[in-house]
Amino acid sequence: MKKQSRRDFLKTVAASAGIVAGCAGSALGNETLHVNNEELGMLYDATKCVGCKACMAACKRVNHDYGSLSYEKASFDKDGLWDAPSDLSGSTRTLIKLFKESDTRWSYVKYSCMHCQKPSCVSVCPVSAMTKEKVSGIVDYNKNTCIGCRYCQVACPYNIPKFQWEKAIPQIVKCDLCRNTNLKERGISACAETCPTHAIKFGKRKELLEEAHQRLRENPDKYIAHVYGEHEGGGTNHLYLASMPFNKLGLPDIKPEPPAEFSEKIQHTIYKGFIAPVALYSTLCFIAIKNMKGHGTGADDSHSTGHQNESHKNESPKNGEER
C-alpha cells in the first residue's frame, strides 16, 4: 500500500511535470526570425557627435505634448535655466552622455529606443499597448491601452522604456521615432533633422547598414570594427558606430538570439492551440469523477454533509495500512 501510494503520487507529479518539461525541452527549434532591412531606423556615429545636445532639445520641443515629456531641473540649477536630465526618464526620451576614460580617450553616446527587429517589450505586453508597426518597424506605445504593469521595463535588455513614478496618472515614455509628430509632418525624426554634425543619420535599415560598413572600411583605425545593433538581440533598427568598446558606453553585450524568441517558444509550446490545458482539464475531470463514484457519492460533491463521513470511514482502514 505504501509503495503503491508513492508510485501513484510520483506518477501524478511526473505526469504534470512531464508536460511542462517536455515543452521546455523541445522548445528550441523552428520559428526563425526574418530580419526586415526595409524598416526605418537611425545610425548614430559617436565619433561625429560633439555633444551639443541639440537632439535632446529638439526631441523635447517636438514631442513635449504628445509624448508627455517635461523639462528636468538639475539640483544645482536653482533658477531652472537648463533642461538637465541625468538619464532617460519619464520626462526624457533621448539623451546624450559623455564617457570619459582619460583626457584623450572619451566618447559621447546617445540613448533612445533601439527599435528592435524582435522587440521584447512588444512580446511581453499583455494588452498590446506596445506594438511594432508592420511597414516602418517602429516600436510604438499606446497609453490608452497600457495598464502600467511595467513588464516592458523588466523585459527590455537596453532598459529603454521609462515609467512616470512621480505622477498619479503615469505612463510609459519611450522614443517612437517621432511617428506622430516630426516623422508625420517632415518625414524625419526630430533628432536626426536637427543634428548639426550629421552624427545621426535617418533612413532605411538597409541603407544605414551599407553606410556603416562603408565608414568602417574607409576609416578602420577610427572605429571599433563592429556595428552595434546589426546582430544584437536579433538586430535593432537603431545602429551605432563608436571608437570605444560599446559596453563601456553603457550598451550591453547581447547575444544575437532575441530574448523574446526564447520565451515565446516555451510559451507557445506549452499553450499550442490550447491543447495541453484542455487535455489536462479533461483528464483531471475524468479521474476526479471516477474517484467520486468510487465513494458512492456520485458526481455529488461531498463538500458538506454526511456523505463525507462515510467515505472517511471507508478510508480509515486504508489510512491505517499506509502508516
Next chain:
Amino acid sequence: MSHNEEFQRLEGKIFTKSFFILLFVVLVGFFFVGVRYVKGIGAVSNMSDGYPWGIWITYDVATGTAIACGGYAVAILVYIRNRMQYHPLIRSAILTSMFGYGLAGFSVMVDLGRPWNAYNFFIPSKWQANSAMFEVALCVMAYSTVLILEFIPAILTSIENSKWERMQLVRNWLHPKFQPNQQAMNDKLEMVRLGAAWLKPRLNRVLIFFIVLGITLPTMHQSSLGSLLLIASTKLHPLWHTGFLPLLFLLNCIFIGYAIAILESVISSYAFNRRFEVDELSGLANLIPYVTVIWLTVVIGDLAYRGQIGAALKGDFYSCFFLAEFLLVATGSLLLFREKMRRSPRWLFTSAALIVLGGALYRFNVYLIGFNPGKGWRYFPSFAEVMITVGIVALEILGYKVFVKLFPVLPNERAHHHNDNQGPNHVDVKPAFSGSTN
C-alpha cells in the same frame, strides 16, 4: 454543531484584541495605498526604472499566490489522488487560497500604473498570447472566481442554519421609525434561507467541475509565473535563468502548498486551542519530500547542464542566496523523511516552515535578488511599500479569523476523530497555549 457535519464553525467572539491590532495594521497599509493613488507610485515605493517590480509583485503576487496554493495542493490530493481522508483540511485551505489570491489581485491593482485600462484583458483584439503576463492575469482572475465558488457551499450552509441573531439585534437597535416590519423581515429572511437550501445541492452537483478547474488553472498560471522571467535573459542571474523556470515554479508551488497546509493547520490548532490533526498532517508531510526531491534534482541537473555549478558554489552574493534557498528546502525535506519527525507537531511545524521559507526565497531570488538590470541600480523596499504589503497580509489573517467564526470551515473535531480514535495519534493541545491570539 452536529456530530454529522464534517466542518464546524469556530465558536468565539469576533472582536478580539488581536482583531483590533490587525485592523490597525490594515488601516496603516491602506493609508499608504491612498497616498499611492494621490501622489503616484514613486511617493510610496523605492521602485525605479531599473527595478520596475518591487516587493508588491515579488511577495504579494509571485510568493503570495504560491503560499495560497494550499487549496490547490490539497485538492490534487483529495480529488485526483483520491485520498478522502484529507477532505477535512480542504475548506480551510480553500479559504486561505481565496484570501491569498484575492489580495494578490488587489495588490496588483495597487501596483498597476494605469489600472483603469485593465478592462483591456477582456477585449479579444487586445489579447497578446505571447505574453506570460496575459496568461497569468486571466488565469488568476478565473481561479479567484473558482475559489469563491468553491467556498460558497460553506456560506450557504451557514445561511441555512442561521437564526439571524445579529440581524435581529441590529433591528432592535435601530430607531423604531426605521425599524422594518418584524414579520416582513422574517418572511424575507426565510426566503433567503430557502433559496440557500435550494441552491446548495444544485451547486454541489456541478461543483466537481469547478474543483477540477481549480486544479487546472493553478497548474497553468503557477508555471507561467516562472515563464514571466524567461525573457529577462540579460538581467536574471544565470543561477536562476533557465528554460526550466516554468517547471520549477510549478513544483515549487506544490511543495509550498502542502507545507503551508501543514503550517496553517498547526497554527490554527494552536491559536484556536484545538486538537492537532496529526494523521492528516503526517500524511501530507510524507508527500513533500518526493516533490522537493524532484525539484532539487531538476535544479542541480539544470545547473550542471548549463555549467553553472561553479557559480553556485562561488560564495559571492548570488551564490549565498542560492545556497540558502537550496539548503532550506533540502533540510526541511530531510527532516520529513523520518517517521518520528512527521508525527510530532513541533517538527512538522519546523520542517514545513523551512520548506515554505526556502520555496519563498527561491521566488524572491528569481524576481528580485537575482535580478540585476545593470550598473547603478539599487532596490530595497521603502517603509511605506513594506507597510502596504504588511497591511495586505494582515487583512488576509483578519479575514481568515473572521471567516472561521462565521462559516463552517475548520474540521469538526468530534465527527472527524470519532472514526479513528483507537490509534495513539492524538495530541491534545493543553490550555497553556490559549489566550494570546484568540
